[in-house]
Amino acid sequence: MSLSHLKKAGDAIFIDSKVTKANEIISAWNGTEASNFSIIGVPLSKTSISHSGASFAPASIRKMLSSYSTYHIEDQIDLKDYKVTDFGDITMHVTDFEESRNRIRSTISELLGQYKETMPIILGGDHGISFPSISAFAQERGTVGVIQFDAHHDLRNTEDGGRSNGTPFRSLIDEGILKGEHLVQIGIRNFSNSAPYTEFGVNNGVTIYSMRDVRELGISKIIKESINHLVDKVDAIYISLDMDVLDQAFAPGCPAIGPGGMDSQTLLDGICYLASHPKVCGMDIVELDPTIDFRDMTSRIAAHVILNFLVEKVKLLNK
Ligand SMILES: N=CN[C@@H](CCC(=O)O)C(=O)O
Ligand SMILES: [Mn+2]
Numbered sequence: 001m002s003l004s005h006l007k008k009a010g011d012a013i014f015i016d017s018k019v020t021k022a023n024e025i026i027s028a029w030n031g032t033e034a035s036n037f038s039i040i041g042v043p044l045s046k047t048s049i050s051h052s053g054a055s056f057a058p059a060s061i062r063k064m065l066s067s068y069s070t071y072h073i074e075d076q077i078d079l080k081d082y083k084v085t086d087f088g089d090i091t092m093h094v095t096d097f098e099e100s101r102n103r104i105r106s107t108i109s110e111l112l113g114q115y116k117e118t119m120p121i122i123l124g125g126d127h128g129i130s131f132p133s134i135s136a137f138a139q140e141r142g143t144v145g146v147i148q149f150d151a152h153h154d155l156r157n158t159e160d161g162g163r164s165n166g167t168p169f170r171s172l173i174d175e176g177i178l179k180g181e182h183l184v185q186i187g188i189r190n191f192s193n194s195a196p197y198t199e200f201g202v203n204n205g206v207t208i209y210s211m212r213d214v215r216e217l218g219i220s221k222i223i224k225e226s227i228n229h230l231v232d233k234v235d236a237i238y239i240s241l242d243m244d245v246l247d248q249a250f251a252p253g254c255p256a257i258g259p260g261g262m263d264s265q266t267l268l269d270g271i272c273y274l275a276s277h278p279k280v281c282g283m284d285i286v287e288l289d290p291t292i293d294f295r296d297m298t299s300r301i302a303a304h305v306i307l308n309f310l311v312e313k314v315k316l317l318n319k
């Protein structure tokens, strides 16, 4: 017997045969092959210094990709002709955070080791996941340079509270995994940091652009300077995007919101300028808590970050 006018629960309410949705180009890893583009979820936010539901972000960002099409009108690129491999989520230990970080480092190392061509977009999680993730890149891709978008330095000491979302870059520098001169921080904000951590950054050769620099110099100049600074020193460039670099008006779904931050178009422009460089080969998106978001605004920006990154990489492939 058949019943008419039924669709599977969860399927889109309306399907337009002339439109491809971004989620349709993503397919689950089949255990053997991976595309040049991949995503992997890292649902760890118990290591956050404030209450955080960022462990729910991988699912929320994936869901928001189904709200947008694959077509970039301005560059006349349609991502529908490309594939993204979804490796799923790394399983976190319930209580042992060191074990969780070890799992993140080893899984991302294995992924990078097995698939030399793939550019993973890592969906956190709180910013603590960048310590093991960037460690994996350093192990597998050579000397790594990092461009960090963030309101915060994340150079806190580990004596006060162990490794957390406030310490990833301190740990990377202290452990000799990342040289201070190979780290560029963009969007650092007033009243969100303290002088000893700015001094630690400056003394270790970190390049720091505050929000005033973003307003006065412009994001295009900042990215050009950052790439010029890194390009001959490193083998690979990794983008670490803390969503709280955005102003609270654009990204309400972050634990550490505040005024005076970046607008979403400036961020998207920055991501595009970076992604158009061949040495940029990986990115994480962190500190997005969908449980405190409004109409998934913050997850929607994350989805657009991914789509813009892919468009620039496709333009490079077609050159
Ligand atoms: N990556 C985030 N760093 C912030 C954390 C803020 C928070 O979770 O409240 C920091 O160190 O201040
Ligand atoms: Mn931050």
Ligand SMILES: [Mn+2]
Pocket: 127, 150, 152, 154, 165, 242, 287
């Ligand atoms: Mn951060």
